[in-house]
Amino acid sequence: MLENFISVLLYAIMDFRITKCIFSTFAFFIALQTAPFPAAADTNTESSPPATNISLSGPWKIILGDDRRYADPGLNVDSWDEINLPGNLIRYSKSKGKGVDGVLWIRKRIHVDKELSGEPMGLSLGRIGNADETFFNGEKVGSTGSFPPREHSMWNFPRHYMVPAKLIKYGEENVVAVRISYYIFGELLGNPEFLPYAEWKFDADMAHFLRITMSFFIIAMGTTLFIIFAIFYIRQPDETVYFYYALQLVVGFFVVFELCINWRIFPTTLLRFKVLALSWIALNVAHPIFLHRFYDLKRIWTERFLWTYLACAGFIAVFLVHRSNADFYFLLVTSLTMNIGLYNISCHISALYKKRPYSGMFSFFGIAVILGALHDGVVYLGKGFNADFHIGGYHFNDMYFPYSAMALYTGIALVLVSRSIDMTKRIEELNVNLEASVEERTGQLKDALKELESKNMLLSEMALRDGLTGLFNHAAIHDRLAAVMNESQRIGFSMCVAMLDLDNFKGLNDRYGHQLGDMILVKVAHIMKGELTGGNAPGDEGRLEIQESVIRAYDVAGRYGGDEFILGLPYCDEEKAVSIANRLRVCFEEIHFDDFPGVQVRGSFGIAVLSPERTCPEIKDLVALADIALYKSKACGKNRISVVHYFGGKDTI
Template sequence: MHINAYIPDKQNWNRKLLHIYWGLVLIQIPVEFFYFLKVETQEHITANHILIPTLIMVLIMAGMEAAYRLSQQTLDYFILIGGSFLTFTIIYFNYDVKMAPLYVLIPILVSIFYFQRAKFLISVVLSLLSLTILFNLSDLLAAIPILGLATLIAFGIMKRGVEILANLHATTELKQELMIKNIIMDKLSKTDALTDLYNHITFHEYLEKLIEQSESGHLCIHLAVLDIDNFKKVNDTYGHRAGDAVLTSVSGILKKSVGLNDFAARYGGEEFAVIFTEKSTDGIYEILERIRWHVSQTKYDELSGQAVTISIGLCEYSKGMGKEQFFGGADQSLYTAKKTGKNKTVIHTFPLLKTN
């Protein structure tokens, strides 16, 4: 039986156990004084039941405190052994007190905190050794059943604690697995499987939220719509696997080029959309031109060493424009780029022009 649940708070719990033993020492002094005050002289009380046992107990505690500061790795065993010496001292100097032998159970109870069978058995052996040294055979035979019963109860408590902690650990792991699965499922529902960009639905959700922020807080946003030129010809000539390679490459260029506060999505088919936030039109135009140039310089083995080009339309949001007009402005600029030679970036200017 072994469990590591104790380890993260090991130093903190060892400190608490030392506090318990210090409390035992402090309580024992007045208890002994008032008990023996009735039966012995003041001088005898002071020497045999106050000064000497207190000195020994303080020395034992000093040893455990030194171990606490020097070695946390072996401190568990110092606490178990030191606790056994401490209870041995109390029983030895209070031999005539009927309930004194019960102190021998304290190290066993303390060992439960470690949830480790080896340390529990060490405390049992030390307690049994204390009884063997302190009592004659008849008293020892009378004490062993009590010690045995207490040991079984303590062992059962520890075993039950281990089971609870194991169940808690299993439940925690299950919750973590479910959380990871939920995160993965959430990501899959929001992203395009091929390009790993956000999908069409997520794009519109995000666009609506940013427009709301722009209307209420004057957030500056731009929308760029990008389309791969002659993509149908790529699929018809080289196949859909070649088309997928192009889509994956273009999406990778987008992801590397846009900022952390920008939003890139695969809008559908060979069309992409990027929402830019808090950037000037000139700055965004430069980013889009770098993207366009990079795409035009990328060669594909699947296309017999050829490259593809993209056309881009860009529109800045104006207050009161609304989502439809905003997207329409970017889309109309893309249409202009397509109609005027492709492989270019066109910035939208008001008013919207009819394209039919």
């Protein structure tokens, strides 16, 4: 077991080399979010007084309740309690028996040095949950969010308010008063300071960029990927991995949007927190189901449990959670859902151990997003328990899920690119193999055709010829047709046998003599051998107006007896056979003899068709069928074509 663990660890370390640059980018953004941002140093070599940053950390005066007089700088607040900030405010409210919902005021006196006289300054108060109004020497300098009854929480927005120089008492005591609305979330976090304008402006811009602008950028990335994967799923509905990845993006949108929501979309903060909680649970349910499909992990019962958990959480949120017990529900689902994150990490480790496709590439990013989610889970627990969770000097105050979501986006994008490259390579390989197969098959067909032609030539030399026409005689044509039929059944092509009988040939013989009969037979034989391809030649006694050979090079023709002829047509189905017979019939009609101008040559045809899927034991059976079809043509008026198909004993004309 230890060896397996070490091998997985080494595999992950090796893969880390591929992704360390991306990891460094994420680390850079996180470092920017947590680090203080001093103003750029003055390059002027002349001596000048250093910029004075007045820290607002430490003791503040605090009182529960809401009274506009609390903003008055002359108000005596000696009776107010003291609280150390930054820190949690709800813990104080609970100690006074006021619970997690209400309004309070905090005040602090600060001394502004005379050296800063005439210079505007700015308040950097960190993040305040949920809404605030801030006053400086009794004058309102800014607000974020809104108070009940039209409450709107902007707990993740950094508070930066500029203080005009006319409000500042240089060399004297000044009063900062902050009115705060709290519900479940109630805190002042960050590094509150009173800064010279240049430093304040830099800090305000950087904080807004990292916490708000970056969140919208990440939402835009997620929206783009959602469209891509939605299209993938629509085109390939069987690939449910696309559906569950897109589902993660939908519910993850609400989780990230919670951190940067600038508009009052939800009528109450309670509804907003319910949506956040259910989105958080749905995200943690959809992610392992996505991993099951991505890594091909068959865990049906686990998925059923996850869906059941989501359904129970949704039912409780809709029907049982109200304003007074929402904090307990929030803590419960956060605590339970974080365990799913640990299960997700086990999915990645299992995939690495089993060496599932793309596990080495994706697991790094997958674990990064899970760690980000677990980190933010601890942050939410701290808000719910009104506690300051920390490890050493690190305090769990900042939300990192958007950045870890960016890691997930990057990981899946890399997988998509890798899959696309692999698919392109596979397609190229398939194309090469297909071309080779086509070339090989074409060669085989050419070889088969050459072999057939060679056998035709060999049989032609060996066969006995009819003395008058030069065609195969009765015995030879049977052998030739048998060879053609055997070849057709071996290779698998259709063939036809056509029987031809000249109409009224006996009458022509009786009327004009056997000399004309022989001339007709020779002329018909020339046509069937494909030897006549033009008009009259000098010395010809007949005219033939055809421009191309009707018979193909590999067709075989023979004189069956008297005025009967037979054709073997390989690579020929019914349609082609009928076409050839029709062309022959037309050619016969164009035969004319100068010495016998009234003579017309006509022919009747009978065609037997042997399909590739049928097996004929002997050629005589096919010839007999052609003869039956010929008889049908004769019986129906002559000078026509009839077709019969071979069905192995049950023939249909």
